[in-house]
Amino acid sequence: MWFKKKITLHSLRHSYATHLIEAGVDLLEVQKILGHASILTTTKYTQLTCKTSHNANHLINELMNGFTLQWGKVK
Numbered sequence: 823m824w825f826k827k828k829i830t831l832h833s834l835r836h837s838y839a840t841h842l843i844e845a846g847v848d849l850l851e852v853q854k855i856l857g858h859a860s861i862l863t864t865t866k867y868t869q870l871t872c873k874t875s876h877n878a879n880h881l882i883n884e885l886m887n888g889f890t891l892q893w894g895k896v897k
Contacts, residue, residue: 839867844874 827833835856842852853864 836867839864843868 839852839856842855843849847855849861849864849868852868853861856864856867858864
């Protein structure tokens, strides 16, 4: 089996960071694990994936389902 995309240490590190985020590891913890001085550097190694996007949508929907909106009122 041959891979069309070249696998590098950089791509493995990027994938590792993304999988940590998907597993629920806090971004600040990922920053420490990768040894980054800046959280902005860490965010470059992560990607919004289908799984994290779905989880975010699910959490937002659960939160919003707890509200009842009426004209001029929030319950």
